[in-house]
Amino acid sequence: MKKLLIGFIAIVTVLSILPFYLVFMMSTYYSNDLFKGxxxxxxxxxxxNFETIFKTNFIQVYGNSIIVSVSAVVLCTLxxxxxxxxxxxxxxxxxxxxxxxxxxxMMVPMQISIxxxxxxxxxxxxxxxxxxxxxxxxxYPFGAFFMTQFIKDSIADEMIESARIDGCSEPRIFATIxxxxxxxxxxTLATLVFLWSWNNYLLPLxxxxxxxxxxxPILVSTLGTAHRxxxxxxxxxxxxxxxxxxxxxxxGSKTFIKGISAGAVKG
Amino acid sequence: MNMLKYKSSLAKPEKNLNRSSVWAYIFCxxxxxxxxxxxxxPIMYSFFISxxxxxxxxxxLFVGVKNYITIFTRDPLFYKSLTNTLLIMLMSxxxxxxxxxxxxxxxxxxxxxxxxxxxxxxxxxxxxxxxxGFIFAYLFDWNNGYVNLVLIKIGILHEGIxxxxxxxxxxxxxxxxxxWKYLGYFMTIYLAGMTSIPEEIYEAAKVxxxxxxxxxxxxxxxxxxxxxxxxxVTSVIGGLQMFDEPSLLYSWGERSYVGGPDNSVLTVVWKFxxxxxxxxxxxxxxxxxxxxxxxIIIVFSFISYRISAGKEV
Numbered sequence: 001m002k003k004l005l006i007g008f009i010a011i012v013t014v015l016s017i018l019p020f021y022l023v024f025m026m027s028t029y030y031s032n033d034l035f036k037g038x039x040x041x042x043x044x045x046x047x048x049n050f051e052t053i054f055k056t057n058f059i060q061v062y063g064n065s066i067i068v069s070v071s072a073v074v075l076c077t078l079x080x081x082x083x084x085x086x087x088x089x090x091x092x093x094x095x096x097x098x099x100x101x102x103x104x105x106m107m108v109p110m111q112i113s114i115x116x117x118x119x120x121x122x123x124x125x126x127x128x129x130x131x132x133x134x135x136x137x138x139x140y141p142f143g144a145f146f147m148t149q150f151i152k153d154s155i156a157d158e159m160i161e162s163a164r165i166d167g168c169s170e171p172r173i174f175a176t177i178x179x180x181x182x183x184x185x186x187x188t189l190a191t192l193v194f195l196w197s198w199n200n201y202l203l204p205l206x207x208x209x210x211x212x213x214x215x216x217p218i219l220v221s222t223l224g225t226a227h228r229x230x231x232x233x234x235x236x237x238x239x240x241x242x243x244x245x246x247x248x249x250x251x252g253s254k255t256f257i258k259g260i261s262a263g264a265v266k267g
Numbered sequence: 268m269n270m271l272k273y274k275s276s277l278a279k280p281e282k283n284l285n286r287s288s289v290w291a292y293i294f295c296x297x298x299x300x301x302x303x304x305x306x307x308x309p310i311m312y313s314f315f316i317s318x319x320x321x322x323x324x325x326x327x328l329f330v331g332v333k334n335y336i337t338i339f340t341r342d343p344l345f346y347k348s349l350t351n352t353l354l355i356m357l358m359s360x361x362x363x364x365x366x367x368x369x370x371x372x373x374x375x376x377x378x379x380x381x382x383x384x385x386x387x388x389x390x391x392x393x394x395x396x397x398x399x400g401f402i403f404a405y406l407f408d409w410n411n412g413y414v415n416l417v418l419i420k421i422g423i424l425h426e427g428i429x430x431x432x433x434x435x436x437x438x439x440x441x442x443x444x445x446x447w448k449y450l451g452y453f454m455t456i457y458l459a460g461m462t463s464i465p466e467e468i469y470e471a472a473k474v475x476x477x478x479x480x481x482x483x484x485x486x487x488x489x490x491x492x493x494x495x496x497x498x499x500v501t502s503v504i505g506g507l508q509m510f511d512e513p514s515l516l517y518s519w520g521e522r523s524y525v526g527g528p529d530n531s532v533l534t535v536v537w538k539f540x541x542x543x544x545x546x547x548x549x550x551x552x553x554x555x556x557x558x559x560x561x562x563i564i565i566v567f568s569f570i571s572y573r574i575s576a577g578k579e580v
Contacts, residue, residue, distance in 0.1 A: 005373045009384060012370060016388045016451060019402045022413075083298035090291035098295055105302065108310070109508050109564060111536055111557040115543060115550050116312030117305065119323070139301030170290035199395045201511050202536075206544055217397040221518055231405075238398050249393045253386050260452075261459030 020242065027236035049236040057211060058219065058237065065198060065216040066244075068130055072137035072197040073190045077147075079138055080189060084147025085178055089160055099148070105141040110203070118207055132207045133215065137197060143189055146259075150185035151178065188259025191252045198245055216241040317554035322547070334555035345556070347530055348538040349563070351438065355513075355532070356506040358442035359449075364498060366446075367453025368491070372483065374454065375461045385458065388451030396448075400515025403444050407431055431516070434531030441532050444512045453498060460494040461487060496575035503571045507564050510536035535560050 028046040086092075087099050117136070121127045155178060163173050179186070201217045208214060214222075220241055223234050249256065317335070320328040338345050370388070374381055391399070406414050407430040415427035430436045464487065472482045513532040517524055525541055526533030533541075539560065543553025 006377075009370055009373050012366075012450070013384055013387045015447070016391055019406070019447075020390060020394075023398070023402060079297045079301060082294040086291040086294035090287055090294075092288040092291040095291070098299070105306070107504065107564075107568070108306075109504070109557075109561055111508065111539060112313055112554075112561050113306050113309035114313070115316060115554050115557070116309030116314075119312060119316075119550075120309055135301075135305050138305060139298045141302075144298055164287075170287060170294075174294070195393050199393075199397075201396055201515070202540070206540070217395055220395070220397045220401070221515060234401070238401060242394055242398050245393055245395065246390065249390070250386070253389070254382070257385065257389065257455055258459075261456050 020246075023235050023242070024239050026232055027239040029232045029235075031230050031232040045232060046236070049233045052230060052233040053237050053240070056219075056223075057214075058240075060212060061214045061216060061219045062240070064130060064213060065241075068133055068215055069194050069197045071134045073193045075134070076137040076140050076143050076193045077186050077190050080140065080143035080147040081151075081179070081182065081186065082174070083144045084149075084151045085174055087144075087148045088151035089155065089157065089178075102141050102144045102148070106145055108141075110136075114203065114206060121207060127207055128210045128213055130213055133197075133200065133204050136203065137193060140193070143193065146189055147182070147185060150182055154185065155181050184255050185259070187252055187255050191248060191256045192260065194248055195245055313554040314558060316551050317558055319551040320549075321551045323550045327551075330551070334552050335559065337552070338555055338559050344530065344533070344538060345535070345559075348533045348535045351530075351532055352507060352509055352534045355438055355442050355445065355509065355534070356503070358438065359445040360499070360502050360506065362442075362446050363449050363453045363502070364495060367450055367498075368457050368495075370450070370454040371457035371461060372487075374458055385451075385455060388454055390451070391448045392452040394448070396511035397515055399444055399448060400512060400518065403440060403447075404431065404516050407440050432528050434527070434529045437527045437531050441513045441516060441527075444516065445506075445509075448512070449502070456494060456498060457491065460491050464490050492576070496572060499571050499575045500568050503567050504564055507560065507567060508536050509534045510540065513537060514540070535563075 025040065025042055027049055028042040028044065030043065030045040030048070083098070083102075087095060087102075117132070118127065121132045126132055159177060160173055163177055168176075199217060200215070201221070204215045204218050205221075208218065211219075220234075220237055223237055316327075318329060318331055320330045320334070374384055377384070406412050409415065409427050409429050409432065412427075412430070414430065415424065418424040419427065428436060430440055468486055468490075469482065472486055477485065513527060513534055514537050516532070517527050525545070526537065535556070539553055539556045542549050542556060
């Protein structure tokens, strides 16, 4: 029985990893050789496939994606930590209102704002820049909720009180006492926002139509038409686009998994 | 409890309270302002537009609730897209919940390699949907796909199945994509839930002579109820917004067409995207679809919450 179960999980694991493995292997093949059998071993065409990809504006697009994700992470973690700190550790009149507001807005699907957002960005002449796909992450209700919970759980009121008695200003309390203590929470939120913004497909698809502002998902999805026959090159582009996500995930996987499961277990 | 807290805050020096509550508003300001500018205002604007007939360029024509009436009475494709979405969710969510729980139980009782299996199974969840769409389109290709290749080689099939060209199998493939993507996530959440159950409860069950199966049914399962509710409600909310997986499965070169075979995997959001931005650019109608979807999401998440969390809540 035990062996059976372990066999079962082994099969599921193989199925989880196999497609990745195939993508990475296929990116080293010459397209026409791909169908001569299952590509389990690497071939020697990787550099040629790189050449094909880098003839497009892949590097520029890659840069765009990095700019978008890094800005999204910085803005979202900062804004979320600030509002989370206020709700978790201050007493003020509209605290409950803001807290409920965050919880309700977490359930609002993004599609209902997208048409208005597109028109707003057009009016501000920001469409066809990278800003629209960064700005949506500024006020991200999940981030605010997550940081509120995290700060509630990880910082004792006494610490803030004693800092206040010592004459520490409120912004300094935030910067020198709160931030160092909530680093694990910031790391989890940062990883999530990085992954989500990197993978975001619908919003850039709607807002951006100039190739110089494409992000990775949009470019890779249009590679289908540009390199109709060069399947290996497409696989290579895919491998390159998955790669940073896997690195970010593996670096933070322990805190990351803890972070996302904490929300579920509590809620 | 609240009264107590409030009292203790009143007891503090007046000046201190004022100073810090001003800062609280300052700390909240970026979030509130940002949400108003980039979410709330666009939402209200979309809602306003949903009462107009407008293609984004010409004149807006006020039509009242006509868009909404059309959606629910004269647009069979809307119902079809909703049915498709629900069908795909019905095929995927139960599998995710049952298999996710089973895998979590296996991992929970494992002594070695726990974190390896967890990390490996989590990889699909973090992967770009574009990649998942492409990988599956490729694996299930009729001609060159490895699924047909392998099935023929081991003798299950004589000739390849047109996975992506038949409505039933197309939905199956989309459901499979979703299961593949979320199984590791479900497993991880369940595992976290099991880890949070106090050890003493299991010890007590052992002392009372309960076998592992009975322990699972009588102890673990009821204690995981909240987690199941969480997973069910979030997958209903997320599932009704399904777009990436089906649309990306059908965006590759010659197979690129909207809705899949016979519109069998056209989801609500895909229809929204298509009506609002692709074929006719009907922004008013598109907005109305998105708000109808929002209403449907509220109803379904409420129902699923009731079912999974029990009637008393």
